[in-house]
Amino acid sequence: MGRSPCCEKAHTNKGAWTKEEDERLIAYIKAHGEGCWRSLPKAAGLLRCGKSCRLRWINYLRPDLKRGNFTHDEDELIIKLHSLLGNKWSLIAGRLPGRTDNEIKNYWNTHIRRKLLSRGIDPTTHRPINGGAEPPKETTISFGAVKPEDAENNNSITGKDSEPKKEENKEETLLFKSEEPQVAEACPDLNLELRISPPSSQETRPPPLPLEAAKSGGGGRVNGLCFACILGIPNSIDCTCNNNEDYSSGSSSSN
């Protein structure tokens, strides 16, 4: 479609990053912020594509990255979120502070997939591998902090598979027929009527690690917050606590 390339490939390095490149990138971002990725390489004196710089920063150089092994709790949370969201790695990563989408995606493909298979669970459908073919049941997942009036609006989308379409205007209620009745089986403690908000910037993230909440299920509370609020889904119909105001005030800046 005649799109101009994101960079001039002939004069860009590829492959593994050198320490010097890392240092240049870190120094530049510390001094100027993340800004415009397209122009960053030139400004920083890097012979790299802007996309490459962005990826390197986000996946490896960012100071708030946790790195290291995933804990058992993180494993379980990833599984539950994946059963709800599918391969929406960035959304899943948004609920795991210090983890990147790429990291989670790799971890899923290398560890969790196998783990689920060994449990006799299909990692794609979260359904028992030998399980029967139950008819799809309707599941509601909502994205974004839905305003009451919006919730009333009929802007629900009905789809067929478990992969809800991307959020629209960050406020969209998705109603889809899940082919995954097994979600309830795999996670009987999860309230499937969830509203998932898009991941926001680090400052506006929900409180870290909603692990206890995930473990305790939809009804569980951590620090007085219900699971919906901990997932960054204030004002949802699933909210069972009274922290909506606190929450929305701190996480209103959307991306």
Next chain:
DNA sequence: AATCCAAGCAACCGCTCTGTT
């Protein structure tokens, strides 16, 4: 000790989405 193979991870590629003109 050398070779082979599989697993893990970093990085790339192509596509889609979103904002701007």
Next chain:
DNA sequence: AAACAGAGCGGTTGCTTGGAT
């Protein structure tokens, strides 16, 4: 409304490393 540019996402690739033979 259409075209364009930039950013972000998900799938895939390929290199590195560690264990097995």
